Amino acid sequence: MAALRPLLPPLLLLAWSCAGEDVEVLCSDSACYTLHRGESTWRSAQVRCQENGGNLSPVRSAAEATRLRQLLATARWAGPAWIGLALPRGHCVQPQEPLRGFSWVAGDERGNFSAWASEPADTCVSARCASLRPDGGWSDRACRSALPAFLCKFSFRGMCGMLPLAGRGSVSYSTPFGVRTARLAAAPFGTLAEVQCRGGGRSLFAVCKGVLDGGGFAWHPPGPLCPVDCGENDGGCQQLCLEAPGQPPRCACQPGFALAADMASCLPEDSCHPNPCQGSCRPLPAGFECGCEPGFALAADGRGCSDVDECESGPCEHRCRNTPGSFQCLCRPGYRPAGPAGRLCHDVDECAQPHACPQLCINIPGSFRCACRPGFQRQPGGDSCLDVDECLRDLCPGACRNFPGGYECLCPPGSVRDGDGRGCSPGEAILNSIPQSSGIPESSGIIPQSSSIPQSSSITPQSSSIPQSSSITPQSSSITPQSTSSIPGTPWTTSIPRTPGMPTAGLDEHSADGPRLLLYYIVGSLVAILLLLAFALALVACRKRAAKREKPPAKSAADNYCWVPEQPESRGERR
Structure with missing residues (x-):
């Protein structure tokens, strides 16, 4: 049991990795990317990535986008695949931002890199998720819809290179995220490598783990595995098989070539390893050539990369903000981004x-x-x-009534309102049947009463039935007792000439003179009440004074006695 204890971790890792699925995988730097085939929604794809310790893959830089396109090309995948970019329900699309308000599920940091193939749907009420197309462009769709593939990303502390082999053999890598594959250029920390050497025999194992004294990660045991035997097919070496006294056989390469990672193959010497460039490096027969990612330009030394200020070329309609490797267009207040990449600005209709x-x-x-x-x-x-109170401008020849948004003129009796309601015109006589001898002018206004006056009645200014508040005075009346009694069977009417500045009887109570007339009534009523009150107080005082005068004088105690005449004293005789 003690002898098997050192072998338990590799065996457990092997058993666990055998249950993994066979998918396309690409490892670079400190991360591995996997392409999983199978119908799934965005949420179920994220759950599957999380089960193995990762997340749906982000695309935060042009280099990461290149690696994902390379993975799709290696897998010969021509359809869309879910990535870890989503807009939760209740969050609105922000056209002015590079990610349009979306965020990466692996972290809420908002990067400046974006590759939208088309603008996402403008919504705030439904969840939207992004997918990656084979050409590297992004497109959005409903998160509950299903796609035939998804991309995961797994991050690690470091990587090991290919396991070196001295002789011919095959290697199978079982990764910590459940993928078993033979095509792996770099293995993440914790990967188990199983080696089957040519010629049969038992399998050999190695684990990628950290070096004890620091300085990176390496295989344990370090290899090379599968010993070389130069006597049999040149030991499996591609070019040279060398044997030296006291040393194991090994493969070698001719000048101009270097030994590959399998320690048997030979590759042309690569002047780009290690990479002398800040960006990409391309080997040439006489050296190398450096390149930079989009948004950067090659520096003067031919190796470094410097950011390009795209705003100098004026790509935006309003304002431009330069970012490392890219730029962002901004619109002034009252405008919204529009057009390709939000470079144009359209006016917002606030109305x-x-x-x-x-x-x-x-x-x-x-x-x-x-x-x-x-x-x-x-x-x-x-x-x-x-x-606006138009009646304050004296727009009417007579009375005026204001109402919200306009006004109307009120015409005196005998006049008719114009068609626009803004003036008055003289009207025809109301009673054409009245004889000329009636003494009523044709142009005067006629006010019919509710009762007609008999022929035998005589009308005088004192007996007029028109109330005093009607503003009709005896002097202004054109009706005389003689002229009234001479009209048999005709209702009694009175012509009322209008005096400027005085309220006119019979006009609308809402006219311009209405408030003034109401003020007259209130003041008159108050004066009458005060007079009545003074009269009542004076009457009470007078009555009290009269009662005091009529009161009999009070009786005194002497009233109970009678006075007798005074008599002289009688002088008595002395006895």
Whole structure:
């Protein structure tokens, strides 16, 4: 049992990895990317990535986008695949941002790199998720829809290179994220390598783990595995098989070539290893050539890369903000991004929003302006509209009535209102049947009473039945007792000439003279009440004074006695 204990971790890792699925995998730097085939929604794909310790893959840089395109090309996959970019429900699309308001599920940091093939749907009420196309472009769709593939990313502390082999053999790698494959250029920390040497025999194992004294990661045991035997087919070496006294056989390469990672094959010497460039390196027969990612330019030394300020070329309609390797277009307030990559700016119609203005809204480029309908004016310092009292301008020849948004003229008796309601014109006589001898002018206004006066009645100014509040005076009446009694069977009417500045009887109570007439009534009523009160107080005082005068004088105690005449004293005789 003690002898088997050192072998338990490799055996357990092997058993665990055998249950993994065979998918396409690509490892580079400190991360591995996998392509999984199978119908799944965005949520179920994320759960499957998390079960193996990863997440749906982000695409935060042009280099990462290149690696994912390489993975799709290696797998010969021509369809879309889910990536870890999503817009939760309740969050709105932000057209001015590079990610359009979306965020990476592996972290909420918002990068500047974006590769939208088309603008995402403008929504705030439904969840949207992104997928990667074979050409590297992004597209959005409903998260609950199903796609035939998804991409995962697994991050590690470090990588081991290919396991070196001295002789011919095959290697199978079982990764910590459940993938078993023979095509692996770099193995992540914790990977188990199983080696089957040519010629049979038992399998050999190695594990990628950290070096004890630091300085990276390496295989344990370090290899090379599968010993070389130069006597049999040159030991499996591609070019040279060398045997030296006291040393094991080994493979070698001719000048101009270097031994590959399998320690048997030979490759042309690579001047780009290690990479002398800040960006990419391309080997040439006489050296190498450096390149930079999009958004960067090769420096003067031919090796470094410097950021390109794309804003200098004016790609944006309004404002431009340069970012490392890219740029971002911004719009002024009152505009929204539009066009490819949001480089154009369209005016926002604020008047399309409900309740933008109390009455009228006028959209202008970049803003809007509130206005009032005819008959109203804007309140100073605000957008509310107040009614204009046109009656204060003396627009009518007579009385005037104001109402919200307009006014109308009230015509005196004998006149008719114009068609526009803004003036009065003389009207025809109301009673054409009245004889000329009646003494009533044709142009005078006639006020019919509810009862007619008999022929035998005589009308005098004192017996007129018109109340005093009607503003009709005896002097202004054109009706005389003689002329009235001479019209048999005709209702009694009175011509009322209008005196300027005085309220006119029979006009609308809502006319311009209505408030003034009401004030007259109130003041008159108060004066009458005060007079009545003074009269009552004076009457009470007078009655008290009269009662005091009539009161009999009070009786005194002497009233109970009688006075007798005084008699002289009688002098008595002395005895």
